[in-house]
Amino acid sequence: MARDLAIDLGTANTLVYMKGRGIVLNEPSVIALNRQTGEVLATGREAWQMIGRTPGYIVAVRPLRGGAITDFEITERMIRLLLQRVGVSRFTRPKVVICVPSAITEVERRAVTDAARRAGAADANLIEQPMAAAIGADLPIDEPVGNMVIDIGGGTSETAVISLGGIVALEAVRVGSFDIDAAIQNYVRREHGIAIGERTAEEIKVAIGSADPTVDENQAEVRGRDLMTGLPKTVVLSPEEIRFAIEDVVSSIIASVIRCLAKAPPELSQDFLVRGMYLVGGGGLLRGLAQRIERETSVPVRMSNVPLEAVVLGAGHVIEHYEALKGMFMGVRR
């Protein structure tokens, strides 16, 4: 008998929670394929290390963009391999709960559930990421009080107001930490005339990226390919430059938070001033982002204790209490 699973199928990382066991897998959502034969060469961390460094016959891809499946067949193969790694076989087919962005379309929902069923799940149900994040972040969503959660993932940013186990207001934008990486790539290309890869852009973000000035700011040396000469070149970037480069993306995320605050009923709005908003998701770890949101909204922002795992933990809790919480699945409530 297979143990039921909860999957946070993120644009950047995939986490799997197994009923009764906890988190059993946490890997980048990347798959490396042989371009000629279509054979899978690597998945997860191994495939992530190949991004931008593969010979012509290998392609390392992220099959999800903006939280949605961009390549159905590859996603199905990736889910199948992930399920195999956690012990799912043809004879042990578990029930699966998958976290998805709340803004995905009906067609995208079907693509995710079909991919999971074809990959070996006996039954696949979906739950909105902000709801799962609120459960996993241990917010008191069983009480009639306003709980606000901001989930900034790789491809989407979602803000939700939750009370009494349901979503009261929701705002989602298909902008996330990958857009921050892309903005850094574009800036370096435009202003310094060098091309850098996806992973280098991410390293710059981690090293000196920030949404608001911080106390310890250092410059970073970046190596790439000179667009004019084609030769390797090194440039020095400052935190101010990176803040300027990512400003549009950060502003777009903050604007969606403000729109969600505006949608909240007044009775719940007053709770936010006391309880604050909770930031989860990898994108929320960008330095200065919490302070910037706090400054622009005048609402305290608190970081979850488990920002990267909150979503899968919430879905894991749902799988642990499947019968009691099955009313929370997408498509069941509406």
Add this chain to the structure above:
Amino acid sequence: MTWVIVAIVVVVVLGAVGVIVRRRAQGADGVEMFQRQIDALSPEARRPVVDQVQQLDPDADDPDDRDDPRGS
């Protein structure tokens, strides 16, 4: 003729009673299901799942120490 009228009345009354009983049962199910959902979302019910990760990650109390801002 009288028997026909009596039969129709009996059928209508039984039908109405059936509808009322079913609606009441559904109402009770809704209340019960909602209560079960709220109970399952309580901090006590969530504690085992949340504690699992906090035990695994000794740095969980200090999110500033994390250095991997990749999205999830």
